[in-house]
Amino acid sequence: MVDRLEFRAVPAGMPVFLDEDTMWPVEPLCSWFRHLAYEDKDAKTLREYAYIVRRFVHFLDSRGHDLLTATESDFSAYRMWRTRLQDRPVGEAAWGKEAQLLNQLYRWLVEHGHLRHRPLRLTGRGRNPLVPRLRRGMDIRHMTLAQYRYFRDVGLAGQLPDARVNDRFRGWAPLRSRAAADVALCTGMRPEEWSTVLLLELGVGQQPRREAVVFAVQACAKYGKYREIYVPAGAMDAVENFLLLERPEIVAASAKSLARQRRELFVVDHIDHDAGRLRGVLDGQRRGFTISAMPPNLRRITVRENDIGFESLAVFVGHGGLMLGASSWFRIRCDAWERMSRHIHEAGVELMPRRRWRWHDTRHTFALQLLAFLERQMDGEEPDAVARRRRHLAYLGGHIKHNPLLIVSRRLGHSSPATTYEYLEYSDDPMHAVDAAFTDWTVQDGDTYADIAHHMLTDDGAR
Structure with a gap:
């Protein structure tokens, strides 16, 4: 039996569809998802695909059809329902993603003999008629300095618009939210990258305080693409405030309960800082x-043992002592938006856009601010636009790896134009420019209550 399971192992995270009456696997759906899992689709992507397919199957069932008997009219009706008739219709971008996935499913069904042909007639150019004809560009939204400070200090940290402490603030761990925002903004990391950062990656306990940090991301990056992340000193200050003032209390409250979950955790007992490796016990091995x-x-369950129990190695931990997940960060920014809305009459409407800020907007802000700064540095003191354009042309031709646009692309980990980026080296990036570009974003005039408390708890304050 064990040999059979090893021969037909089901990859972790693979969705399994079961019949409601017999509880047997539903074919050919399970075979298709096994095919996707063997193509190394990650668990998050497979889960998203599963929800799309399940929604479509339920719609077909309401019309008396299934995957193998669906008709072109079923697809048209489904598109109408998703984009116009349901309570919250989806946009063209979301629908286009669904249509492409369903087209991929039916192509697989035909290739593996489950159907003779796809129910949808393709256009003369082989195009799926359900996919939107118009292609939308990236939804780039960026913040001004005033908007970011309002989002971070009033929304996330619970202060009043005049920077005073809000006695009515009922949020939890405001320094954690503030630190996360500064790290996200000053590094350009995606939410799935900065929210999963470990203490070791930020050099906690390894180097003097208030220094910039460089570390590598790969498994948490989009497409698993390796790149280096530079965290400026200003963002590290915000993290240090959280580590010193809030995190110890969170860790202490959950240390014993984590110890009772030992068998479900990756318990680290050896850290090789130079090699960037961890060793410990996971699943009894x-x-x-x-x-x-x-x-x-794996990062979410990585802990180490101390005098009071277990402590997560994640930087941003929540109730229960483990790493905060995407749903928790979504709730945090939704609560921040509500607080911002309550005080908007004091701050001014220009500080809030019509749509709620997303965590990804800090990444867009990083890109545009850094790009603008680098271009100003490149322009120097050229007085007229013609001279600047001439300088740009010579700059691109002779020194392509110092081009501001390509530097920012490397910092963000974009994969296009991939061929060009393969020839560029991170070591030539002017990392100090990040400090200069974002000093005003992280350093405030005057001390906040967190700065004062931090000063009192450090050696400087003791003297």
Whole structure:
């Protein structure tokens, strides 16, 4: 039996559809998802695909059809329902993603003999008629300095618009939210990257305080693409405030309960800082991992033992002592938006857009601010636009790896134009420019209550 399971192993995270009456696997759906899992689709992507397919199957069932008997009219009706008739219709971008996935499913059904042909007639150019004809560009939204400070200090940290402490603030761990925002903004990391950062990656306990940090991301990056992340000193200050003032209380409250979950955790007992590797016990076996290659689900259960129990190695921890997930960060920013809305009459409507800020908007802000700063540095003191354009042309031709646009693309980990980026080296990036570009974003005039408390708890304050 064990040999059979090893021969037909089901990859972790693979969705399994079961019949409601017999509880037997539903074919050919399970075979298709096994096919996707063997193509190394990650668990998050497979889960998203599963919800799309399940929604479509339920719609077909309401019309008396299934996957193998669906007709072109079923697809048209489904598109109408999703984009116009349901309570919250989806946009063209979301629908286009669904249509492409369903087209991929039916192409597989035909290739593996489950159907003779796809129910949809393709256009003369082989195009799926259900996919939107118009292609939308990226939804780039960026913040001004005033908007970011309002989002961070009033929305996330619970202060009043005049920077005073709000006695009515009922949020939890405001320094954690503030630190996360500064790290996201000053690094350009995606939410799934900064929210999964480990203490070791930020050099906690390894180097003097208030220094910038460089570490590598890979498993948590989009497409698993390796790149280096530079965290400026200003963002590290915000993290240090959280680590000193809030995190110890969170860790202490959950240390014993984590210890009772020992068998479900990756308990680290050896850290090789130079090699960037961890060793410990996972599922009853000794295992070793390179930190940059650790996926989010492994990072979430990575802990170490101390005098009071277990402590998560994640930077941003929540109730229960483990790493905060995407749903928690979504709730945090939704609560921040409500607080911002309550005080908007004091601050001014220009500080809030019509749509709620997303965590990804800090990434867009990073890109545009850094790009503008680098271009100003490149322009120098050229007095007229013609001279600047001439300088740009010579700059691109002779020094392509110092081009501001390509530098920012490397910092963000974009894969296009991939061929060009392969020839560029991170070592030539002017990392100090990040400090200069974002000093005003992280350093405030005057001390906040967190700065004062931090000063009192450090050696400087003791003297």
